[in-house]
Amino acid sequence: xxxxxxxxxxxxxxxxxxxxxxxxxxxxxxxxxxxxxxxxxxxxxxxxxxxxxxxxxxxxxxxxxxxxxxxxxxxxxxxxxxxxxxxxxxxxxxxxxxxxxxxxxxxxxxxxxxxxxxxxxxxxxxxxxxxxxxxxxxxxxxxxxxxxxxxxxxxxxxxxxxxxxxxxxxxxxxxxxxxxxxxxxxxxxxxxxxxxxxxxxxxxxxxxxxxxxxxxxxxxxxxxxxxxxxxxxxxxxxxxxxxxxxxxxxxxxxxxxxxxxxxxxxxxxxxxxxxxxxxxxxxxxxxxxxxxxxxxxxxxxxxxxxxxxxxxxxxxxxxxxxxxxxxxxxxxxxxxxxxxxxxxxxxxxxxxxxxxxxxxxxxxxxxxxxxxxxxxxxxxxxxxxxxxxxxxxxxxxxxxxxxxxxxxxxxxxxxxxxxxxxxxxxxxxxxxxxxxxxxxxxxxxxxxxxxxxxxxxxxxxxxxxxxxxxxxxxxxxxxxxxxx
Numbered sequence: 468x469x470x471x472x473x474x475x476x477x478x479x480x481x482x483x484x485x486x487x488x489x490x491x492x493x494x495x496x497x498x499x500x501x502x503x504x505x506x507x508x509x510x511x512x513x514x515x516x517x518x519x520x521x522x523x524x525x526x527x528x529x530x531x532x533x534x535x536x537x538x539x540x541x542x543x544x545x546x547x548x549x550x551x552x553x554x555x556x557x558x559x560x561x562x563x564x565x566x567x568x569x570x571x572x573x574x575x576x577x578x579x580x581x582x583x584x585x586x587x588x589x590x591x592x593x594x595x596x597x598x599x600x601x602x603x604x605x606x607x608x609x610x611x612x613x614x615x616x617x618x619x620x621x622x623x624x625x626x627x628x629x630x631x632x633x634x635x636x637x638x639x640x641x642x643x644x645x646x647x648x649x650x651x652x653x654x655x656x657x658x659x660x661x662x663x664x665x666x667x668x669x670x671x672x673x674x675x676x677x678x679x680x681x682x683x684x685x686x687x688x689x690x691x692x693x694x695x696x697x698x699x700x701x702x703x704x705x706x707x708x709x710x711x712x713x714x715x716x717x718x719x720x721x722x723x724x725x726x727x728x729x730x731x732x733x734x735x736x737x738x739x740x741x742x743x744x745x746x747x748x749x750x751x752x753x754x755x756x757x758x759x760x761x762x763x764x765x766x767x768x769x770x771x772x773x774x775x776x777x778x779x780x781x782x783x784x785x786x787x788x789x790x791x792x793x794x795x796x797x798x799x800x801x802x803x804x805x806x807x808x809x810x811x812x813x814x815x816x817x818x819x820x821x822x823x824x825x826x827x828x829x830x831x832x833x834x835x836x837x838x839x840x841x842x843x844x845x846x847x848x849x850x851x852x853x854x855x856x857x858x859x860x861x862x863x864x865x866x867x868x869x870x871x872x873x874x875x876x877x878x879x880x881x882x883x884x885x886x887x888x889x890x891x892x893x894x895x896x897x898x899x900x901x902x903x904x905x906x907x908x909x910x911x912x913x914x915x916x917x918x919x920x921x922x923x924x925x926x927x928x929x930x931x932x933x934x935x936x937x938x939x940x941x942x943x944x945x946x947x948x949x950x951x
Contacts, residue, residue, distance in 0.1 A: 513720055513748030514770035515540035515612035515696070516763065517595070519755055523560055523574045530580050530761060534587030537767030537846050541584050542640055542696070542750065548603045552610055554629065564628075566624035568632035571890030581635045589766075592635050593667060597642035599702070604646035611651040616658035623658055630662055638665035639774045640696055647676050651681065656684045660691030660887040669696040671703030674711050676935045681714050692717055696750060700724035709744035718746035725756050729824040730765040735815060737773035748775050764846070764951045771844045772824070772948075782841065783826050788943065795909045798859055800833055800886075800943055801858035804907035807916070811901040816946075818898040818920045821852045823946035833945060838938030841947060845872055848949035854898055855944040857883040861890055864941050868935040869925055879923040883942055886916050895918045918945065 516538045521529040523543075533541055547555045554563040560577075562570045570577050570743070581592055589735065597603040599921070614620040630636065639659050643652065656666045665686060670677040681692040697712050699706040700719040703883070705714070708719040723733050733751070740746045749770045757763060788800035792810045799806040809828035816823050826832030843851075851869055863882040870876050882892040886904075889897060898920035903911040925931055931949055936942065 481739050483797045485843075487908060494929065495526065508652050512719075513540055513591075513694070513774070514538050514767050514889065515593070515720065515722070515748070515750030516540050516754050517542045517544050517722070517752045519544045519557055519748065520559075521751075521755055521758055522580070523556065523577050524948045526574075529754075529758060530583050531753065532704065533849070534584050534589050536763040537588050537770040537771055537844065538763070539588055539771075540593060541589050542590040542593045542595055543702050544753075545598055545642065546603075546612075546639075547601070548596060548606050548622075549737075550606050550609070551624050552606075554625055563625040563628045563632075564623070566628050568628045570632065573632055574948070578633045578635075585635055590768055591637045593638040593665075594629075594636055595642055595669065595747070597641035597644065597669075598708075599644045600879070601645075603882075604643040604648070604652065606643075606657050608646060608648045608651040611654050618653050622655065623662075626659060627664055627665075630664070636664070636669055638693075638757075640667045640669045642669040644671070644702075647673060649680055653687070654682055654782045656680070656691060657687050660684065660688040660795060666691050666897040667694045667696050668714075669698065670712075671698035671706065673700070678712075678714055681717055694748070695719045695882045697721040700752060704720070707743075708740055708746050718747055720750055720751050722750040725762065725766065729826070729936070730762065731817060731867075733816075734767060734769035734822055736774050737770055738815075741774050742827075749774060754810060755860070768844065768846065768949070768951070769822075783831040783834055784837065784839075785835040785943070786831045787831040787870065788945070789806075789827065789828045791828055792905060792911070793909050794829060794905070795831070796905075796907050799907055800856075803859075805912065806905045806907075807918070808901060808903060808905050808911075811903070812899065814925060816854065816899060818854065819852055819896070819922055821948040821950055823852075823854055823948055825945055828854070830922075833943050834936065834947075836937045836939040836942035836944070838936065840870070840933050840935045841907045842933045843947065843949060844929050846949055846951070847927055847929065847930050847950060848925050849927050850924050851934055852920065852948045852950055853885060853944055854918055854920055854946045855942065856886040856917070856919055858886060858941050858943060860938055860941070861885050862937075863892075865937040865939060865942055867923060869923060869931060869936065870933045871929040871933065872931060872932045873925070875929070880923055881919075884917070884919055887914065889917055889919070894921060 514576045555561050560573050561683050668677045686690050697719050706723040712719050747763045751766045787796040787798050789809045790796050791807040861884050867874050867879045884890045899918045900917050903913045
């Protein structure tokens, strides 16, 4: 079995069985902001971040970064279950022994830091148990077989002590990679559910086993297993939450690794999953890799955008603005039979450091100005960026209004060039030029047509919530994003 996870300790070395490597010195990457969701806030999905030592060793700055990052779930990795039932984070942070919480002896602020995580965007805290080539679930099996999981068992007493000391913990992630004993795992999970915790399987293989576990747990205590963390990296590379991982209505959130994928790549991958089967969440492995360099917010935005993407019926109010070559259509982006070529435009575009995804070609894919307010995934940002154009002539002095969560607003006046005649207005750039556009009869208009980029500087001390577009149907927007 391949090593799946690597913990990077900040001081004391973790137990030797854990898969690990030397901590990499990661250079500060050029800021690559990721487009945020063009969707109502109520559609926001789940974006998780795995992390180890940063959540308890010199943790104040890390807690502040993650609670303001846009991630909605913090997954603290990982709890060791010892042969006597003691609980210990990574072999360096004793948590519970003999039914008594002792974590405050090593890190007195840990419980309060977990509570502090939930004062920002984090809505759920999950503790992870297990990893590759370790014996946690063998120990759990032995303890369950010897004592059961009743109120006098050491497992029950220790997890009750943990719940009492840290009530902000919502769930346990089960990362069994070598034991696979269904009877004891189900009994253990039902015990956790009885204590008020949710349970999240964390597989990279053995789908039949894990789906059986989830089904058996929920048959005994419905709703206990409420999500799945599917590893789609390392030993789980190539996993797809849309294929082979059907948990009968329990959402599957697949994870990616920053060592393999940039924020833009994560957005593309998760967007594809979202479009393929409607996934509503994802997670990143591993926060320890990118402490304090701004990437946490970018990865959170990538997942949030991908799973909270624009709803064609709720956001896009015009169809056939982007059409595949050779296709016949009606209307078009200008209302008189013309559209961008999907073949030339593509499905995404990076402009001014923002990675934008476009709406689906040959359908509803354009936001036509009607004075509407577009909800964004709330975040602090240095600018709101848009990709847009004017049709049937330039549209001058158009007013865009940015709304902050504190109720204040900022107005921006911008002139928009016609897509065929760039006027090079102040604040306007050509984001992409294309050698032709498509006609409604399936032919091409072999002249150059443009898509323009705009960036409105925002107050970085405030949280952007939404943007109101001009009440002008000749102004067309294809994508909106935030720059951290």
